[in-house]
Amino acid sequence: MTRRRERRFRTVSTALAALTALGTLAGVALTGAAPASGASPKAAAGPGTARTSAIAPGVTYGYFDIPTARGTARAHVLDVDLRDPRTGVGLLYPGAVAARAPVSALADGVGAVGGINGDFFNISETQHPGVEATGASVGPAVANGHALKGAVPNGQRFGPAMPPGVTTEAVLGVGYDRRARMDDLSLDGTIRTPDARLPLGGLNQYALPVGSVGAFTSDWGVVSRLRSTCGTDTSRGAPCSTDTHEVTVRGGRVVASADAPGTGPIARGSTVLVGREAGAQQLRKLSLGDRVRVSHRLVAADSRVPFSFALGGYPVLRDGAPLPGLDPTASAVRTAAGISDHGRRLLLLSLDGSPEYRGGLTVAEVADTLRGLGATDGFSLDGGGSSTLVAATSTLVARAPGADAVTVRNNPSGGAERPVPNGIGVFSRE
Known part of the structure; x- marks a missing residue:
């Protein structure tokens, strides 16, 4: 010291x-x-x-x-x-x-x-x-x-600089053993289509990794999903992608498709997949009625107790x-x-x-x-x-x-709660 x-x-x-x-x-x-x-x-x-x-x-x-x-x-x-x-x-x-x-x-x-x-x-x-x-x-x-x-890419975060070696996956929480702990939570997800098995790049995130496909569920809310295709993994202020696509999956099948991320509520049981760059190109291969299966979970780096x-x-x-x-x-x-x-x-x-x-x-x-x-x-x-x-x-x-x-x-700064x-x-x- x-x-x-x-x-x-x-x-x-x-x-x-x-x-x-x-x-x-x-x-x-x-x-x-x-x-x-x-x-x-x-x-x-x-x-x-x-x-x-x-x-x-x-x-x-x-x-x-x-x-x-x-x-x-x-x-x-x-x-x-x-x-x-x-x-x-x-x-x-x-x-x-x-x-x-x-x-x-x-x-x-x-x-x-x-x-x-x-x-x-x-x-x-x-x-x-x-x-x-x-x-x-x-x-x-x-x-x-x-x-x-899930966590946005490191370059897309808001807030002061993190200590060396720390990422946006860092969390504080309490396990089912009623013990508080710190850990990292990473997204483990897969998109299975008729022709490919794709990694899931994000879950209900305001920023997706470049070239990835992210999933949005009813947990997201009604706000536009457009922001998820803006910036890059290293620059929050980089321009929004011009190569985007999204599809809606319900009951394990594609029921809607669009060139740009949409807005509004997502029905419970539905998943909206948003792709940018290479991810968008993969989603464009899907047609209405195609079978798609999306799975995801958050995986702790150290904790065995969920x-x-x-x-x-x-x-x-x-x-x-x-x-x-x-x-x-x-x-x-x-x-x-x-x-x-x-x-x-x-x-x-x-x-x-x-x-x-x-x-x-x-x-x-x-x-x-x-x-x-x-x-x-x-x-x-x-x-x-x-x-x-x-x-x-x-x-x-x-x-x-x-x-x-x-x-x-x-007394919150500014005199009122934000x-x-x-x-x-x-x-x-x-």
């Missing part, structure tokens, strides 16, 4: 000393809660002073301040004990991959007691005039054990050590998740975006903060900062005991 990193880690550790004394948010020290969004939160009594409250069995909410060279950052945390059989986590999403909603609405819609925003997403299309931004997330997504989507839920982002902490190459200079309002106790404890962290705390943390400081909270693994999610991509998406919500709805506990494609929901059976 370099001296600079060692000094920073000592600073963060000092800021977390009071939190540790309170049981690292796992206890029941009911000493107040942060004000709702829109209010002006009072500064804690001193650096590192924590405020915590139990909001459900096995779920504690708290906030604390972190002194930095740029000023004070305020962190809001949901501490989830996955050992408690009454507690669980799952994917929050608005019922379609290509759709967005505020975290509070997503949480209230499914009765969650808390949650944070999730993956980075396709927020704008200024480089492709006339092409609709889909709002779909970058990485893989799994809800209730069901694979919703994920009950998973979403994308990128790792910042692994086995207790920050990943090499984390940015130590650019600070922003950020959202992240930490894993401790061999996956039995999940920490959901979101920084405050009000003006007095907007200096935020660097990615390297986020990793140190998660480590100071006891996490051995840490994962960065979408946040708020200088870029328009993340200006107001850093959100943590929690429901007070006995309340009918969640309350935004941090609709997001997914998040992590915390559930409780009281």
Whole structure:
């Protein structure tokens, strides 16, 4: 550890000393809660002073301040004990991959007691005039054990630079063994036609690899599929392909064909195949009535236990050590998740975006903060900062005991929640 990193880690550790004394948010020290969004939160009594409250069995909410060279950052945390059989986590999403909603609405819609925003997403299309931004997330997504989507090519992602060696297939999730973990999820899929056996290049993705064929199902939503044929594997802003084709498969047979990707809902049980370049040329060989079989699944690189839920982002902490190459200079309002106790404890962290705390943390400081909270693994999610991509998406919500709805506990950058494609929901059976 370099001296600079060692000094920073000592600073963060000092800021977390009071939190540790309170049981690292796992206890029941009911000493107040942060004000709702829109209010002006009072500064804690001193650096590192924590405020915590139990909001459900096995779920504690708290906030604390972190002194930095740029000023004070305020962190809001949901501490989830996955050992408690009454507690669980799952994917929050608005019922379609290509759709967005505020975290509070997503949480209230499914009765969650808390949650944070999730993956980075396709927020704008200024480089492709006339092409609709889909709002779909970058990485893989799994809800209730069901694979919703695969990862876009690395060059097509939105968000800050990832650590060396990390790809868009990186996920954080919880398996059916109720243990949180990080892993990579790759798409394994096949298209069988009368004349060929083709690899499936994408599943409900806003960007497909050059020359591939991707599948879109009813999980996609109603947004146009045109964006999936824009850009390249290495350049998000490259022009859209001029060589495209799509076919609709229902009941194992081709029932429709078109030269350009379409829009509108996809009927349940139907699959729309979108091809670009070489993939388009393969789809043009199909005729109405031809038999086509499409199969797909998401395959974990390391986990033997299937994920009950998973979403994308990128790792910042692994086995207790920050990943090499984390940015130590650019600070922003950020959202992240930490894993401790061999996956039995999940920490959901979101920084405050009000003006007095907007200096935020660097990615390297986020990793140190998660480590100071006891996490051995840490994962960065979408946040708020200088870029328009993340200006107001850093959100943590929690429901007070006995309340009918969640309350935004941090102050999102810009003063209001931004609709997001997914998040992590915390559930409780009281």
